[in-house]
Amino acid sequence: MLSTIQYDNVGVTYESNGQQAIKNFNLSIESGEIISFVGPSGCGKSTALNVAAGLIQPSVGAFKMDENIITSPGTDRGVVFQNYSLFPWMSNLENVRFALSQKSKKSNTELIKQSKKLLDKVGITGKSQYVYPTQISGGMQQRVAIARMFALDSPVFLMDEPFAAVDEITRKHLQNLLLDLWEKETSRKTIILVTHNIEEAIYLSDRVVVLYEGEIITTKPIPFKRPRDRQELENERDYLTIRKQLLQAIEGNA
Numbered sequence: 001m002l003s004t005i006q007y008d009n010v011g012v013t014y015e016s017n018g019q020q021a022i023k024n025f026n027l028s029i030e031s032g033e034i035i036s037f038v039g040p041s042g043c044g045k046s047t048a049l050n051v052a053a054g055l056i057q058p059s060v061g062a063f064k065m066d067e068n069i070i071t072s073p074g075t076d077r078g079v080v081f082q083n084y085s086l087f088p089w090m091s092n093l094e095n096v097r098f099a100l101s102q103k104s105k106k107s108n109t110e111l112i113k114q115s116k117k118l119l120d121k122v123g124i125t126g127k128s129q130y131v132y133p134t135q136i137s138g139g140m141q142q143r144v145a146i147a148r149m150f151a152l153d154s155p156v157f158l159m160d161e162p163f164a165a166v167d168e169i170t171r172k173h174l175q176n177l178l179l180d181l182w183e184k185e186t187s188r189k190t191i192i193l194v195t196h197n198i199e200e201a202i203y204l205s206d207r208v209v210v211l212y213e214g215e216i217i218t219t220k221p222i223p224f225k226r227p228r229d230r231q232e233l234e235n236e237r238d239y240l241t242i243r244k245q246l247l248q249a250i251e252g253n254a
């Protein structure tokens with residue numbers, strides 16, 4: 001199932017404090033695109049993502065998927081946050097099996113087999129599959145969260161700072177893992193990613209959207225072909241130009 005996403009003049013004002021978190025938010029996202037939201041702290045990135053997740057209702061405007069107005073969470077959107085993406089009371093294997101069972105009517109034995117395969121793919125093998133999320137490292141938990149997201153097989157993935165809590169090397173591994181799985185899907189997932197990391201945004205995205213005080217101030221297409229090689233990309237002249245322009249857009253308004 002392909003899904004086109006549209007923020008149609010969305011505005012969110014939090015009732016508790018009257019804070020206008022996003023305003024005049026207009027953005028169309030094609031099926032299979034990877035989009036990053038970047039910008040200074042408090043500019044509205046998470047609010048915009050939570051509107052897509054159906055966790056926050058727009059105060060004005062509408063968020064639409066395939067022309068349908070979205071007002072609640074649903075299995076058509078998989079979500080990964082910095083923490084808390086996994087059910088802590090389920091083993092890692094059970095987390096993935098449960099996600100698979102949401103979409104598949106296969107036997108339990110088959111679901112467990114598939115879950116193990118998925119966990120193997122993300123590098124969670126052997127005993128680590130049977131323990132609880134809290135019994136493995138943060139980086140490993142995010143691997144399970146990615147496996148769980150692919151198990152849910154939603155057409156849209158929403159990721160809020162998914163790799164922020166891990167070290168730089170693990171972060172790069174997880175970025176590669178995400179791209180690798182995404183590229184292998186026959187029907188590519190649409191991904192919206194919130195990140196503070198410009199290099200991550202460029203490496204992963206088709207477009208980087210810069211927010212400032214709740215508004216989109218720049219949308220930058222990332223023209224590099226896929227699959228991308230991190231080292232080659234970082235040596236491209238255009239890469240440095242794009243990085244500089246994005247930093248200027250963010251810092252110039254910070």
Ligand SMILES: Nc1ncnc2c1ncn2[C@@H]1O[C@H](COP(=O)(O)OP(=O)(O)OP(=O)(O)O)[C@@H](O)[C@H]1O
Pocket residue numbers: 014016017019020021039040041042043044045046047048
């Ligand atoms: N639940 C809430 N209630 C009231 N105000 C909120 C709430 N969540 C966010 N805000 C406010 O809305 C604005 C946008 O916040 P949001 O978390 O969307 O920004 P952000 O760009 O994701 O920030 P950060 O990068 O620091 O996570 C901020 O001024 C914030 O204080």
